[in-house]
Structures are given as structure tokens and as C-alpha cells.
Amino acid sequence: MDDTLVPLANGIELYKAAPPPRVLQLTRGEHVQTFADPLWRQVMLRYLDDPTHFNGLRRLAQVPDYPTPATPPSP
Numbered sequence: 001m002d003d004t005l006v007p008l009a010n011g012i013e014l015y016k017a018a019p020p021p022r023v024l025q026l027t028r029g030e031h032v033q034t035f036a037d038p039l040w041r042q043v044m045l046r047y048l049d050d051p052t053h054f055n056g057l058r059r060l061a062q063v064p065d066y067p068t069p070a071t072p073p074s075p
Contacts, residue, residue: 005031021051 001008008026015024027034034040047054 003031
């Protein structure tokens with residue numbers, strides 16, 4: 001969503017054009033920074049290993065965005 005190299009609209013169009021099985025997972029961070037986090041790499045590899053039977057989406061909510069958003073200051 002924060003990628004200045006590839007606009008979000010490009011990713012959405014690619015997703016719409018792709019045949020199933022397909023997954024669109026929006027993350028924070030520049031271009032490929034999501035995969036600087038080992039957990040995100042693991043999720044992607046799990047999907048690539050068996051996209052038809054991939055069931056990790058419900059667990060993706062547990063994966064933190066990259067980079068971690070700053071904690072807002074207390075009032």
C-alpha cells in the first residue's frame with residue numbers, strides 16, 4: 001500500500017487478471033519490504049508450495065505489517 005515503485009492499482013489489476021487459485025494480501029511498506037520479515041517469507045513459501053490447498057489466510061491476521069507502525073503518542 002505504501003509502495004512508490006509499483007502502484008497499488010497495478011497489484012489489484014494483476015490480481016483480477018490472475019486465474020484461481022489467487023490471493024491478494026495487502027501489506028504496509030515499500031516494494032518488497034514485506035519479505036524482510038521471516039514470517040511473511042514463510043507464508044509466501046507455504047502458498048507457493050501448494051496454492052490449491054493453501055489455508056494460511058486466516059493466520060495472516062497474526063502476521064505483523066512491515067514496518068511496524070509507530071505507537072501514537074499518549075494524550
